[in-house]
Amino acid sequence: MSEKKVVKSICHFCGCGCRMDFHVQDNKILKVLGDKTDYMSDGMPCVKGLVIHEIYDKNRYTKPLIRTNKKGIQGKFKEATWDQALKLVHKNIKDLSHQEILFIGSGKIPNEDNYVYEKFARIIYEANCVDACCTRLCHESTVRAMKDVYGNPNLTQVANIEKADCFFIVGSNPAINYPVFFNKLLRRKKHIKLIGVASVMSETLKQCDLPIIIEPGTDLVLLNGIMNALIDLGAFDENSKQLEGFDILEKIVHDFKKDYVCKTCKIKPADFDKVVDEIANSKYFIGSHGMGYTQHVNGVENVRSLLNLINLKGGEIMNLRGEVNVQGVGDMACIPEKLPTGLMESGPELEKLWNAPAPQNIGKNLMEAMLISPVKALIFSNFHPSHSMPNLDKVDKMLKETFIVGFESHKHSTYEKFADVILPTPTLTERNGTITNGERRVRKVNQVVKPMGDAMPEWKVFQHLAKLFKKEKYFPWKNEKEILQEIKKVVKEYRMIDPDKLWKGEDDWPDKEMKHKRFVAERWRGVDDIRTEQFPFILNVYRSKWQFLTAEQTSQSPTLMKYEPKDQFYMNAADCKKLKIKEGQKIKVISEAGQVTAPVKINPDVPAGLITTTFHSDKLRINVLFPTRFDRLTFTPNYKTLAVKVEPL
Ligand code: SF4
Numbered sequence: 001m002s003e004k005k006v007v008k009s010i011c012h013f014c015g016c017g018c019r020m021d022f023h024v025q026d027n028k029i030l031k032v033l034g035d036k037t038d039y040m041s042d043g044m045p046c047v048k049g050l051v052i053h054e055i056y057d058k059n060r061y062t063k064p065l066i067r068t069n070k071k072g073i074q075g076k077f078k079e080a081t082w083d084q085a086l087k088l089v090h091k092n093i094k095d096l097s098h099q100e101i102l103f104i105g106s107g108k109i110p111n112e113d114n115y116v117y118e119k120f121a122r123i124i125y126e127a128n129c130v131d132a133c134c135t136r137l138c139h140e141s142t143v144r145a146m147k148d149v150y151g152n153p154n155l156t157q158v159a160n161i162e163k164a165d166c167f168f169i170v171g172s173n174p175a176i177n178y179p180v181f182f183n184k185l186l187r188r189k190k191h192i193k194l195i196g197v198a199s200v201m202s203e204t205l206k207q208c209d210l211p212i213i214i215e216p217g218t219d220l221v222l223l224n225g226i227m228n229a230l231i232d233l234g235a236f237d238e239n240s241k242q243l244e245g246f247d248i249l250e251k252i253v254h255d256f257k258k259d260y261v262c263k264t265c266k267i268k269p270a271d272f273d274k275v276v277d278e279i280a281n282s283k284y285f286i287g288s289h290g291m292g293y294t295q296h297v298n299g300v301e302n303v304r305s306l307l308n309l310i311n312l313k314g315g316e317i318m319n320l321r322g323e324v325n326v327q328g329v330g331d332m333a334c335i336p337e338k339l340p341t342g343l344m345e346s347g348p349e350l351e352k353l354w355n356a357p358a359p360q361n362i363g364k365n366l367m368e369a370m371l372i373s374p375v376k377a378l379i380f381s382n383f384h385p386s387h388s389m390p391n392l393d394k395v396d397k398m399l400k401e402t403f404i405v406g407f408e409s410h411k412h413s414t415y416e417k418f419a420d421v422i423l424p425t426p427t428l429t430e431r432n433g434t435i436t437n438g439e440r441r442v443r444k445v446n447q448v449v450k451p452m453g454d455a456m457p458e459w460k461v462f463q464h465l466a467k468l469f470k471k472e473k474y475f476p477w478k479n480e481k482e483i484l485q486e487i488k489k490v491v492k493e494y495r496m497i498d499p500d501k502l503w504k505g506e507d508d509w510p511d512k513e514m515k516h517k518r519f520v521a522e523r524w525r526g527v528d529d530i531r532t533e534q535f536p537f538i539l540n541v542y543r544s545k546w547q548f549l550t551a552e553q554t555s556q557s558p559t560l561m562k563y564e565p566k567d568q569f570y571m572n573a574a575d576c577k578k579l580k581i582k583e584g585q586k587i588k589v590i591s592e593a594g595q596v597t598a599p600v601k602i603n604p605d606v607p608a609g610l611i612t613t614t615f616h617s618d619k620l621r622i623n624v625l626f627p628t629r630f631d632r633l634t635f636t637p638n639y640k641t642l643a644v645k646v647e648p649l
Pocket of ligand 1: 011012013014015016017018041045046047048049050178179180181
């Protein structure tokens with residue numbers, strides 16, 4: 001038996017990216033404890049991080065697998081060597097054009113793996129046929145709005161919570177989704193007025209001084225109304241008048257009078273006045289949002305409207321991110337619209353650095369490649385599209401007809417039903433490299449235990465695959481640090497990072513500088529969906545405290561599963577009575593795209609006309625209900641506001 005040791009590394013899950021102490025013996029994680037020196041968690045990570053030892057080695061892929069039965073049903077696979085699996089991949093993708101294939105990076109894997117992912121796609125196909133699941137599905141609206149308003153996708157500085165006197169949270173439930181960040185806020189509660197805006201009472205709103213429940217999808221109306229009131233009162237930062245776009249903003253928000261706002265958002269005028277009052281009196285205002293704000297057809301407009309309010313108050317933004325490395329995967333240019341060196345115009349610079357032709361063509365994004373003009377092959381990492389995409393019936397049909405190569409650590413139904421080749425990868429605690437958390441703080445990931453079975457990180461797999469394409473000279477590294485050294489040269493925003501400092505265990509920062517500051521005023525284009533006679537309820541989907549995203553890892557934890565409620569919908573008592581539904585009775589929820597069934601639990605927190613549920617369950621598959629509707633600028637889908645019909649069974 002070997003000596004017990006403690007290895008510091010990063011949690012697998014959310015964008016807080018907590019560093020924790022992993023207690024290890026004989027290549028097994030015995031327990032996980034908080035790291036007292038960790039700034040993000042203050043030594044108190046949340047329960048999801050603390051149970052990693054229960055889940056990291058459960059339900060794993062440990063050998064390359066090749067499908068032997070028909071696609072679309074639970075898989076039969078045969079074990080293969082890496083050589084056999086990669087030869088099959090090469091045979092199936094070597095003759096495709098960049099319009100016929102998409103590589104999809106992941107916010108669950110380190111920067112170094114994502115960098116090699118995009119480099120492989122760009123070198124082999126000479127095109128930007130690369131995207132990332134969490135960027136596209138969750139945060140691209142944030143990134144786009146931040147670039148429009150500030151010229152930098154991430155200006156979050158969590159430390160500034162210490163200075164705030166008013167904290168405004170809209171479309172986010174940080175008490176559940178970014179718990180250590182929310183704990184920092186709560187520790188300052190005596191000094192901060194917390195204002196929370198959401199369409200359903202949440203754990204976050206319950207802790208707010210001013211919890212405001214609004215009609216789903218009307219956030220922008222409320223924000224424009226608040227700005228109009230602040231301008232009327234003269235309660236805004238005088239300097240903001242000098243910013244580009246102030247005059248247009250003033251004109252546009254002028255139409256958002258209190259009566260109109262309160263009627264549209266369904267809030268009491270007295271509550272509106274209280275919110276305006278608190279913001280008007282604030283000296284250090286911070287605004288924050290989450291995916292409840294971005295996953296709409298007007299996600300970019302929503303974020304820009306919050307940034308407008310922040311600019312008007314001379315305040316600042318804290319937009320956290322969903323997955324541990326969602327900021328990093330975007331920074332590494334796993335996105336079709338740009339290059340790792342920057343905009344498409346930076347092609348000649350990339351050509352010099354890579355000594356290879358720079359991509360000339362923008363590839364398809366994830367939504368296009370899966371739902372609009374399907375490609376012939378998808379190569380993705382740690383992605384569960386048969387659960388996390390919208391319009392799941394259509395997605396499943398696409399997956400059935402497409403050559404699918406999946407890199408994955410934990411088993412789940414997308415791979416079992418649709419993958420042609422499964423390539424086993426290590427979990428984050430079995431890797432080396434770096435992640436960039438929601439604050440754009442780069443942190444070192446240390447290998448806590450060795451990868452299970454034959455699992456191999458993506459960067460090494462692409463090195464092998466590159467040999468089959470006779471392009472191995474572009475993929476020369478011996479380890480993750482060498483890749484980071486290349487990242488430092490190629491990715492402009494990472495030129496100032498210091499790999500040696502990171503390898504010593506210290507955090508470092510890429511570019512956090514504001515390039516410009518302007519208003520981008522937003523008109524309201526209406527909600528994602530409206531109630532009709534046929535679909536008289538609005539469905540609202542949110543996250544559970546006990547699960548993380550598609551739950552392939554967290555569902556393996558006995559501790560988390562003990563607390564996770566069973567699959568159910570939540571409605572209020574009056575709506576249930578009207579529809580003659582008893583608590584516990586099964587209902588059918590129907591939308592224009594599909595239908596799902598589950599029992600109902602009565603919950604007084606759910607307003608009339610709403611029905612809610614969580615989205616983690618692989619059995620419920622709530623996204624069956626969401627049609628293909630997305631933000632017109634970023635293609636981030638609407639996952640939040642949908643008109644549905646409810647029928648008792
Ligand atoms: S899930 Fe998020 S808050 Fe919880 S320990 Fe992991 S990184 Fe920290």
